[in-house]
């Protein structure tokens with residue numbers, strides 16, 4: 041449905057996005073996830089037509105809307121899109137109804153008044169805002185503004201829905217409920233959607249497929265669980281959730297030396313003597329008093345434990361300056377300073393060459 | 401243009417056309433003016449057959465003893481004196497109104513603005529009636545009360561001091577508006593912190609309030625210097641009889657000499673000298689306002705100000721206010737009203753038998769009055785509409801696009817602030833005398849010349865645009881709206897309050913304007929302010945006063961909602 045190929049964009053001499061390519065199948069929701077300033081908004085704005093890229097090609101619903109080489113650049117008002125802005129951009133001088141009806145009103149083939157009314161109310165019903173139709177836009181809460189923005193974005197039946205950090209303007213509690221609601225709504229409308237966010241929880245809930253972006257590049261693309269389990273770069277692993285990062289050195293084909301003279305038995309593709317980075321997720325590890333034969337274990341002393349309700353978070357020192365975070369739901373309590381073993385399945389540990397490219 | 405969303409044809413043509421118009425309105429006269437300065441002989445128009453290149457005009461400037469010994473020093477004293485006195489009066493007034501528990505603040509605010517709403521000529525006529533050394537009513541009253549036998553004084557309007565005081569009274573409202581805005585955006589907790597540290601009122605004022613406000617005062621001070629430099633009405637009406645020769649009058653005199661032909665080249669050379677002074681002030685202004693941004697106090701946000709109780713200072717405060725308001729508003733208005741019914745017979749020596757409506761009847765049956773009224777209305781409304789439209793498009797181009805030349809356009813509109821109206825009128829005159837357009841002497845030329853005040857409105861439209869989140873417009877484009885629909889349905893309605901303020905300000909400026917219509921005067925394009933001056937010159941005091949009274953009645957309604965739109969900008 042949406043196909044983006046080799047998109048590039050720079051402001052002056054500073055490249056902001058470099059060689060970004062991805063595609064979204066019909067009806068799917070795709071998330072671009074990345075830290076602040078990585079170029080997510082810029083990518084989205086290029087797709088919308090709010091910015092003109094410097095190179096590449098964009099195709100939506102089989103229509104080429106941008107092709108640098110061929111000099112094609114369809115203006116934004118002719119692209120089949122709907123967009124939800126980060127600030128929601130609800131026009132304060134119109135009421136809810138007028139806001140939502142606007143895209144129909146400015147359409148070159150504007151439908152009849154009765155039809156506009158009918159479709160506007162249908163859109164408002166969809167977002168559960170029918171009762172607020174005549175409210176001035178300035179008298180809406182954050183969550184209501186978001187729904188109005190969504191209704192306005194889908195009223196033209198766009199082929200592609202674009203959302204820029206759709207939840208970042210809401211407070212934390214509302215964000216949780218709206219996240220689920222938005223996900224359900226997008227599925228119900230069945231529209232193809234591209235959204236950008238810096239919050240991995242948002243990307244996990246809302247998208248069927250996602251990509252992690254860093255410094256203007258797409259690092260990895262896949263479905264959320266795959267990205268979480270099999271990151272191809274340390275950045276992806278750390279960005280998608282809490283992670284312990286340990287420096288290591290390959291001592292033989294299936295042995296990696298970790299801090300504190302501990303050995304991790306795991307094969308890696310790095311040559312002997314090569315420096316590596318080992319990434320361990322806190323929730324994949326357990327704490328026990330001695331290692332069981334099947335699991336890998338790192339010895340250390342328990343430095344701190346903090347009760348989190350459903351789980352306990354431990355800080356374990358495995359070498360003078362190296363600490364591990366472990367989150368488990370174990371019921372046994374350990375005392376501070378107690379020697380413990382941190383156990384994990386060697387398969388869950390990710391190994392990356394220290395300065396180089398991800399293993400293929 | 402790469403990097404921005406595509407803007408459709410209308411979105412490129414309309415700004416381009418507006419940009420071109422602005423260049424024509426603001427830029428062309430300036431270029432022609434400079435050209436004129438180097439063409440001679442002086443009584444030839446620059447493009448006329450027989451005119452050629454010459455340096456005489458500029459050379460004459462430097463061995464003209466009048467310029468060096470009179471015009472320059474007189475202008476300097478006039479400008480410096482007025483700027484300082486205006487600042488002092490306006491600061492005290494602004495501080496009293498904004499920061500003390502004065503009673504009737506809204507009413508006082510409106511009264512203080514009075515001089516900025518009526519033509520300065522009108523004030524000058526009233527002041528002369530009151531304070532001229534021989535027959536001024538105040539002088540007569542004081543002489544008879546004290547039993548003085550001299551035939552003059554004690555007050556004399558016709559000297560440098562008189563000129564400076566009158567000009568300061570007339571300029572105070574402008575300064576007052578700027579200073580109230582500064583005071584309102586000052587963070588009160590800074591003062592409160594000083595008081596909490598044990599500083600008393602005067603220590604707080606001297607050590608905290610003044611230093612914090614300094615940048616916010618400096619910028620208006622430079623502006624008032626610039627504005628005083630271009631004043632023409634009072635130098636003409638009060639300065640000339642006192643043999644004070646400032647540069648604006650000098651240019652006027654080159655164009656309308658007592659005998660002989662106009663000297664265009666000479667006028668242009670003098671203009672350039674003073675344009676350079678003006679630009680210097682502008683550069684300074686730019687530099688000062690840039691520094692301004694560093695001060696946390698100037699946030700543009702209005703704080704809830706704590707007000708000082710006046711206590712034993714209440715009486716001096718009310719006396720100060722009373723003196724200003726009497727001389728700037730109440731006495732002039734009453735004097736003119738009285739004169740319109742009783743002629744020059746001052747209150748006390750007149751009886752009801754002298755009362756007559758005849759001045760109004762004479763005025764209302766004079767077709768010139770009706771033409772002047774209609775012209776005033778047309779020029780003020782037309783220039784207001786054109787300027788608001790152009791200023792909006794220019795501000796949009798500057799803040800929202802990367803169009804080629806937008807910085808130059810911004811520079812040009814800003815620079816136009818520094819161009820005195822005598823020079824504007826003169827430059828416009830030369831342009832349209834030279835072009836085969838047949839608009840010289842019509843109302844149209846006045847409209848074009850009045851548009852010079854565009855910078856006042858671009859400032860308003862710009863700050864309004866900056867406050868409108870660009871996503872509001874992008875959302876319209878993403879909804880399928882083209883450029884024009886986006887501007888029409890989204891941007892214009894959001895900007896409407898500022899556009900209305902801009903229009904009203906332009907309207908008031910248009911009604912007050914005197915210099916431009918005087919220099920470009922023809923019987924066909926006479927406006928009320930010029931007619932007022934002419935009837936005054938013709939020695940018809942009660943008709944003059946009747947006309948003045950009608951003008952006051954016209955602007956009176958504005959006074960009452962003035963605070964709403966003037967104080968926000």
Ligand SMILES: Nc1ncnc2c1ncn2[C@@H]1O[C@H](COP(=O)(O)OP(=O)(O)OP(=O)(O)O)[C@@H](O)[C@H]1O
Nearest residue numbers: 051056074075076077078079080081082083237238
């Ligand atoms: N108009 C501009 N001129 C110059 N640089 C810009 C401009 N707009 C964005 N940038 C730069 O481009 C980079 C990417 O910006 P972008 O807005 O796409 O980031 P983002 O990933 O959306 O970040 P955030 O999460 O903070 O919204 C940033 O480093 C930003 O500073």
Ligand SMILES: [Mg+2]
Nearest residue numbers: 080081082205
């Ligand atoms: Mg962003």
